Amino acid sequence: MKLTTRQEIDQNTRYQSRLQVASILIIVAFGLLLARLLVLQTMQYDYYHTLAESNRISLAPSQPNRGLITDRNGVVLAENRAVYTVEIYPKDIPDLKATMAELASAIDLSKSDRRRFEKRLRESRKFDSVPVKSFLSDAEVARFAAAKYRLKGVELTTRLFRSYPMGTTAAHILGHVGRISPRDKAALEARGESDAYLGIESIGKDGVEKTYEAELRGMAGYAEVETDAAGRGIRTISQKGSIPGNRLRLAIDIRLQKIGEEAFAGRRGAAVAIEPATGDILALVSQPSFDPNDFVDGIDPAIWRQLNESRDRPLTNRPLRGAYPPGSTIKPFMALAALETGTRSADRSIHDPGFYTLPGQAHHYRCWKPEGHGSVDLHRSVVVSCDTYYYGLAVEMGIERMHDFLARFNFGKPSGIDIEGERSGLNPNEAWKRARFKDKWYAGDTVSAGIGQGYVLATPMQLAYATAVMANRGTAFRPHLAKEIANVQTGRLRRVEPEPAYVTQFGDGNLERVRQAMVGVTQPGGTAAQAAAGAPYQIAGKTGTAQVIGIKQGQRYRESEVDERHRDHAWFVAFAPADDPKIALAILVENGGHGGSAAAPIARKMMDWWILGKEPEVAPTPATGAAQ
Amino acid sequence: MSELLLRFGRFLMRPLDRQLLTLLGLLSLIGLITLYSAIDESLARWSGQLLNFGAALLCMWLVAQISPARIASLALPLYVIGVLLLVAVAVNGDVVNGARRWLHIGVTRIQPSELVKLATPMMIAWYLHRHQHFLRPIHFIVAVVLLAVPLGLVLRQPDLGTAMLIGAAGFFVLFLAGLRYRVISVLMVLGLASLPVLWSFMHDYQRRRVLTLLDPSEDPLGAGYHTIQAMIAVGSGGITGKGWTNGTQSHLDFLPERHTDFIFAVFAEEFGMVGAAVMIGVIIAIVLRGLRIASNASGLFSRLMAGSLALSFFTYAFVNIGMVIGVLPVVGVPLPLVSYGGTSLVTMGLGFGILMSIHRHRGSLGDG
Numbered sequence: 001m002k003l004t005t006r007q008e009i010d011q012n013t014r015y016q017s018r019l020q021v022a023s024i025l026i027i028v029a030f031g032l033l034l035a036r037l038l039v040l041q042t043m044q045y046d047y048y049h050t051l052a053e054s055n056r057i058s059l060a061p062s063q064p065n066r067g068l069i070t071d072r073n074g075v076v077l078a079e080n081r082a083v084y085t086v087e088i089y090p091k092d093i094p095d096l097k098a099t100m101a102e103l104a105s106a107i108d109l110s111k112s113d114r115r116r117f118e119k120r121l122r123e124s125r126k127f128d129s130v131p132v133k134s135f136l137s138d139a140e141v142a143r144f145a146a147a148k149y150r151l152k153g154v155e156l157t158t159r160l161f162r163s164y165p166m167g168t169t170a171a172h173i174l175g176h177v178g179r180i181s182p183r184d185k186a187a188l189e190a191r192g193e194s195d196a197y198l199g200i201e202s203i204g205k206d207g208v209e210k211t212y213e214a215e216l217r218g219m220a221g222y223a224e225v226e227t228d229a230a231g232r233g234i235r236t237i238s239q240k241g242s243i244p245g246n247r248l249r250l251a252i253d254i255r256l257q258k259i260g261e262e263a264f265a266g267r268r269g270a271a272v273a274i275e276p277a278t279g280d281i282l283a284l285v286s287q288p289s290f291d292p293n294d295f296v297d298g299i300d301p302a303i304w305r306q307l308n309e310s311r312d313r314p315l316t317n318r319p320l321r322g323a324y325p326p327g328s329t330i331k332p333f334m335a336l337a338a339l340e341t342g343t344r345s346a347d348r349s350i351h352d353p354g355f356y357t358l359p360g361q362a363h364h365y366r367c368w369k370p371e372g373h374g375s376v377d378l379h380r381s382v383v384v385s386c387d388t389y390y391y392g393l394a395v396e397m398g399i400e401r402m403h404d405f406l407a408r409f410n411f412g413k414p415s416g417i418d419i420e421g422e423r424s425g426l427n428p429n430e431a432w433k434r435a436r437f438k439d440k441w442y443a444g445d446t447v448s449a450g451i452g453q454g455y456v457l458a459t460p461m462q463l464a465y466a467t468a469v470m471a472n473r474g475t476a477f478r479p480h481l482a483k484e485i486a487n488v489q490t491g492r493l494r495r496v497e498p499e500p501a502y503v504t505q506f507g508d509g510n511l512e513r514v515r516q517a518m519v520g521v522t523q524p525g526g527t528a529a530q531a532a533a534g535a536p537y538q539i540a541g542k543t544g545t546a547q548v549i550g551i552k553q554g555q556r557y558r559e560s561e562v563d564e565r566h567r568d569h570a571w572f573v574a575f576a577p578a579d580d581p582k583i584a585l586a587i588l589v590e591n592g593g594h595g596g597s598a599a600a601p602i603a604r605k606m607m608d609w610w611i612l613g614k615e616p617e618v619a620p621t622p623a624t625g626a627a628q
Numbered sequence: 629m630s631e632l633l634l635r636f637g638r639f640l641m642r643p644l645d646r647q648l649l650t651l652l653g654l655l656s657l658i659g660l661i662t663l664y665s666a667i668d669e670s671l672a673r674w675s676g677q678l679l680n681f682g683a684a685l686l687c688m689w690l691v692a693q694i695s696p697a698r699i700a701s702l703a704l705p706l707y708v709i710g711v712l713l714l715v716a717v718a719v720n721g722d723v724v725n726g727a728r729r730w731l732h733i734g735v736t737r738i739q740p741s742e743l744v745k746l747a748t749p750m751m752i753a754w755y756l757h758r759h760q761h762f763l764r765p766i767h768f769i770v771a772v773v774l775l776a777v778p779l780g781l782v783l784r785q786p787d788l789g790t791a792m793l794i795g796a797a798g799f800f801v802l803f804l805a806g807l808r809y810r811v812i813s814v815l816m817v818l819g820l821a822s823l824p825v826l827w828s829f830m831h832d833y834q835r836r837r838v839l840t841l842l843d844p845s846e847d848p849l850g851a852g853y854h855t856i857q858a859m860i861a862v863g864s865g866g867i868t869g870k871g872w873t874n875g876t877q878s879h880l881d882f883l884p885e886r887h888t889d890f891i892f893a894v895f896a897e898e899f900g901m902v903g904a905a906v907m908i909g910v911i912i913a914i915v916l917r918g919l920r921i922a923s924n925a926s927g928l929f930s931r932l933m934a935g936s937l938a939l940s941f942f943t944y945a946f947v948n949i950g951m952v953i954g955v956l957p958v959v960g961v962p963l964p965l966v967s968y969g970g971t972s973l974v975t976m977g978l979g980f981g982i983l984m985s986i987h988r989h990r991g992s993l994g995d996g
Contacts, residue, residue: 014806036953040863041901048863
C-alpha cells in the first residue's frame, strides 16, 4: 500500500529534520574528540612526553612475591631470592658487539650465557629489555658499577628468582617455574589471562608449581616514579604494592620424602606413601631426580641434553608415568576378588606341583618356586605368593569378573592426583583387547593376568591408592598433594578437606581375611619376613616381581645371567600398623630383582620413620658389607 | 583485452557508490598501515587482516546487489534467528574472559551478537515501515520491545560494548522515524534513573571500568592501566607524532590491546595530532556521506536503515576513540576498518553493502 502524497511529504520533512539534528550532533561530538586531542597532544604534550620517555622506569610494575611452597610441617620447599641481573636495552645500543665485549670485561660471560642471551634476543621485540646474565656475584656487581658509565643501554636490576632449597629432593612433586615462553604467552592470551601477567616473568611449568599457578602467582604492583633525563628516580609519585601469591602447604613430609629417596641408594624407581584416612600424599619419590633450580632462568642447553637423553630418564615422574606389570602385588586384590565373587572360599586348598596347565593344553605356566608349594589355601597363597593358585583362580573367575572387581580398586583409571601427566595403567578385558588388537581374548591371557602379568599394567601411584583403599577398609580418598592454601595478606586458610571419592563395601569378614594374609607376608615364613623383622608394629604387605623379559619354556630365570636392564622389577605394597593404618605404600625398584629384598626394606625405613619417628641407620658401605 | 577488463571493472563497480568506496578505502589504508606497526611488523598477521578485508569487500559487493525491498524481507527471519542464537548462547555458550559470547556450531564458533547488530535495526525499520500509514504510540512501544529483547540478552552475556551499539542502532531508527523529543527526554530520564539498577547488575570488572573513568589513577595497574597508557601514548605523540613504527608506548608492552581496541592510540602516537585530525576527518566524511545516502533514500525502510547504519558507524568510531583518549569508559568496541579482527570487518562490509544498495535504488519507490 502506497502512502498518500501528503503522508509522504510529512514523513520526509520530519525525517530530513531528524537527519539535520543528527548531523549537528555528530559534528559536535567529533569536535569534542578533537578538542580533547588538542589538549592531550599540545597543551599536555610535555607531561605525556616525559612520561613516555621515562616510561620504562616511571610506570614500572613491581614483581609480586610468588607464594611459598612448604611441606606439611612448614618446611620451605620453594621460595624467592633477590638476584642481581644485567639487562640490555638493544634499541639504545648502536653497536651490540662492542657493548657485549665491554660488558664481558666486567662480568664473567660463559659460552652458555651468551647462547642463552642470543636466544632471548631473537625472541624479544624491538623495545624489550633482554637479560644477559642473572645471579651476579658481589664482585661482578662491583666491577659492573665501575664500568657502568661506558655501558649505555645496560642496566643492573634486582629480580626475584624462584629457588628450591631442597635441590633434587621432591623435584617431581614441585615441578619448576620458567620464563614465560612465546607459547605460554599465546596460551595465556587464548585464555584471556595475559593481563594478570603484566610485570610477571615466570610461570609454573610442571608439578604443583603448574597445578596451583593461579594461587601462587600473585599480582604485580605498580610504582609511578618521576625520573630525570639519566633515568634516575627522583621521587615516587604513587605506589601500589604487589599482591603476594598464596602460600601452598603440601601434604608431604619432607623428611619422609628424603628418607624414601635416600633408601633407593642410587637405584631407579618410585615410592608413594599415602595416609589412608585422608588421601594425603606423604611422599612421592621418583629416582633418579633432577635439580629444578636449573630450569628457573632458562635451562642451559648442555644440562638439558644431558637430562633429556640420559637412559635413566631423570625427568620422568615414575610414580605417575611409569606403568609396570603389578606382578604379585595384585594377589591380595585377587584373593579378595575370589571371596567377593564366590569363586573360591578361604578354606579351599589346591595342590601346587610347581606349574599350572590349562585343560587340554601342554603349556606349563610355572610357579616361581619350581618344586611347587604343595597344598595351598587362600591365606597361604598370599603369604608364600603361590602363582599356581592364582593361575587357576583367574581362569575360574573369568577375565570380566576380574576386571570389574579390580576396577573397584581404581585399576585402569588415573587416581586423580593434583599434578599433571598421570597415566591410567591398564585393567584389561575382552572388549579392550578387541578394540586394541582386533583379537579375541585367550584363556592364556587370563592365566597371566591372574598374577599381574600379561596385559595388566599399573603405576606405583595406582598401587599405592589401591593399597590405601584396602587399608582404609573400602573408603577411598582421592590422593592429593595440596593440603592447605593460605592467603598471606589476610591470613585466611583454605584447607583441602578430605572427602571420600567413593566407598566400596565387602562381604562379612572377607576383607579381614585378606588383611590377615597380608600380615602373614611380613611374618616368619612370609616373602617379606626379613624386611619386617623386629618391627614393633604389625605390617600388612605384599611383595611382587614384575617380569621385564619373557623366559622361554624349560628355561629358568637366573638373575646373574641377565643384563641389569632386563632384570625383574621389584615391588612392595604395604600398610601399617595393620589394625589401624597410618601409612600405605607402594615401592618399585626398577630391575631390582625380588620385592622382599629390594623394595620392602625401603618401605620399612619409611614406615619406621612415620610410625616410630626412627631415623634409618646409616647404611654400611658395600665395601665393608660381608653379606654380598 | 583492455576493453574486456574495463567492462569487468564497470561490472564490479556498478552496484557501488564511488564516493563512499573511496572514503572507505582511505580509512582502510590508514588502518592497514597502523596495524602493521601495532602487530610489531608481523607480516603473517598483517596478511591475515588483508584476507579479512577481502572477505568484507566481497560481502559488501554481494549485499549491494540485493534490492532494499529484498533486504527488508530478510529482516524478520534474520531477527528471529539472531534472537534464538542469543538464547542458545545464554544456555550453552562458551565462556571467554568471563563472558558467555561464543556459540559452537559444528567446527566453528560464532558470536551471534554480531548478527544482531544488523538484524535489530533492520527488524525495527521493517516493522515501522509496515505500519507507516498510521504510526501510533503502540507501534513505538512494540519497537522498543523488539529492541529490548536482544539488548537484554547481550547485556546478560555480559557484553556492554555490543549492547550499547545494538541499543544505539535501534534508537537511531526510532529517532529517525520521528519518536517525539518529549518521549526521548522521558526515556533519557528513565535511563538515568535506571543507572543504579544497572549498576547492581554490572559485573565487578564493568563497575571498575566506570569508576576508573572518573579517576584513572585510582587503579593504575588494574582497570586504569589501559587508559593511562593509552593517554600517555596519545599525548606523547604531540603534533606530528613519533613516526611510523617508532611509537615507544606501542612497542613496549605498555599499551595493551594495541592491535584491537586500542589501535587509535598507536596511530595517534605515531602520527600525532595531524594524523588524528586526518583520520577523524575521513571518518566524518564517511558518516556524512552515509547520511547523504540516507537523505536521498526512498521508502521508509531504506531511510531508517541508511540513517541508522551511518549513525552506527559514527557511534563505533566515537565510542572507540573516546575510550582511548579517556573521555568514555573502557568498553570492548573496535575502531571500524582499523582494528584487527575479521568479525567486525565483515559486519561492517554487510552494513556498507546495505547502504550501497539503498543508494543504488534511491530513485525507485518500488517498496513503498
